[in-house]
Amino acid sequence: MSPRKEEVTLKDIAEAVGKSVAAVSRALNNHDDISEETREYIKQVAREMGYAPTNxxxxxxxxxxxxxxxxxxxxxxxxxxxxxxxxxxxxxxxxxxxxxxxxxxxxxxxxxxxxxxxxxxxxxxxxxxxxxxxxxxxxxxxxxxxxxxxxxxxxxEEAAAGAELVVEHLANQGHERIALVNTPLDLFFSSEFLVGFQRAMRRANLPVVEDFLTESDFTQRDGYRAGQTLLSKAETPTAIVAADDVVALGVMAAAQDQGLEIGQDLAVTGYGDILLAEYAQPPLTTVHRAxxxxxxxxxxxxxxxxxxxxxxxxxxxxxxxxxxxxxxxxxxxx
CATH class of the missing domain: 3.40.50.2300 (Response regulator)
Structure with missing residues (x-):
């Protein structure tokens, strides 16, 4: 059964004329790299099928x-x-x-x-x-x-490059025990962020401590939980890299609840540069994602x-x- 007229799409026309969706689109928009004969044929088929773009x-x-x-x-x-x-x-x-x-x-x-x-x-x-x-x-x-x-x-956006930027910054600040609160690992972004984090740590001759690697969902609540977990270990990190600003805000809250002064006792960084990052207390170092x-x-x-x-x-x-x-x-x- 053919599609109802109000349901016809570029894909339907492409299948009917044996062309790609891009070629059909270019024909309907009068691009001169499609021959006039082909353009007219595609337009005729589109009219017969009742095509109307939804835009x-x-x-x-x-x-x-x-x-x-x-x-x-x-x-x-x-x-x-x-x-x-x-x-x-x-x-x-x-x-x-x-x-x-x-x-x-x-x-x-x-x-x-x-x-x-x-x-x-x-x-x-x-x-x-x-x-x-x-x-x-x-x-x-x-x-x-x-x-x-x-x-x-x-x-x-090159998540790996973003992770390298924050690790290099923290290493230049003299931090050696740097932890990571990553975002969910089913996301390719998270995998790339981890690759960048590890690469920058190796470049700075710093150990990647498995005990300092954890993850969080995209909530401040779960960031708080991850921060508490890292800061309750026998040896605690001096810096925590979060792969998301909202998560970083949760980490900061966990540290402050333990009496730590952010930026002095513990460095925290985020990713994203959301509006809240600039107005956090203290303002959050982060990677600007456009x-x-x-x-x-x-x-x-x-x-x-x-x-x-x-x-x-x-x-x-x-x-x-x-x-x-x-x-x-x-x-x-x-």
Whole structure:
């Protein structure tokens, strides 16, 4: 049975004419690298099928409780929405907890034909979301580092480089016992962050102590728990690297509850440079991730692909930078 007219997508037309989605998009948008004969043929098929673009992108966020909202997604969403508005595209946002239900959510997104393309954030190891979109030949863009290879759009941040920046900074401050509170290890970001952490420690001739490696989810509560665990050991670290700012704030709270002065008795660093990092007590040393720009760039690339426009790059890296504040050097107060 053929799709109902209001449900026809670029993928349907591509299958009908035996061309790629990109070629169909370029033909419908009158790009001259598609011959006039082919353009007219594709347009005729599109008209007969009742094609009408939705000009809508889909994004499925992980379901979070109100108390565990993640600033990363707020800023990322702002960047995506801003770029979508520039091209008069809409954004369909839904939420679903990771797991089997998430696969169904993506299938519904694809099969509902309400969106022209999808945005995937925080890739995981062998990410089933990306594999599904590949399998269905559905246009998408990935935001974040991934271990999957192939012909797809991606905007990444070099998590390993960010980890190296903070370790080098702490080593230069004279710290030798440096601990890591990583984010969940099913995320490829976390694996890359660990690689960068270990590489920088070896470069500084510092031991990577297994007892000083732990992980946390993206909440201040779990960061507090991880901080308490590290600070209750017989030998405690003099510096704690957290792979997320919210987690770092929890670590700082745990240390302060033990009577430690952050930046003097214990150095703490984060990752992300969220607004709260600058106004923490003391302000948090962190790695600046251009989250708004990541969302903005990813959205622009996906829309360009949907409209058949040529892209200078299909894989873009936005490099992180170090922001030094008082949580790693209390002397900055002076």
């Amino acid at each position: 809508t992108l889909g994004l499925i966020l992980p379901a979070l409780s109100p108390r565990d909202s993640d600033p990363y997604y707020s800023e990322l969403l702002a960047g995506i929405a801003g770029a979508a508005a520039e091209r008069e595209f809409d954004l369909l946002v839904s939420s679903c907890a990771p797991g089997p239900a998430e696969q169904w959510a993506y299938l519904r997104l694809i099969n509902s034909r309400r969106v022209d393309g999808a945005i995937v954030a925080r890739p995981r190891w062998r990410d089933s979301r990306i594999e599904l979109l590949f399998e269905k030949k559905f246009p998408f863009v990935v935001i974040g580092d991934t271990n999957l290879t192939g012909n797809f759009l991606a905007v990444s 989250t708004y720009a990541l969302g903005q760039q990813a959205c622009r690339m996906l829309i360009a692909r949907l409209l058949g426009e040529k892209l200078a790059q299909e894989q873009v890296i936005i490099k992180p930078s170090l922001v030094i504040r008082q949580s790693s050097d209390l002397a900055l107060w002076l």
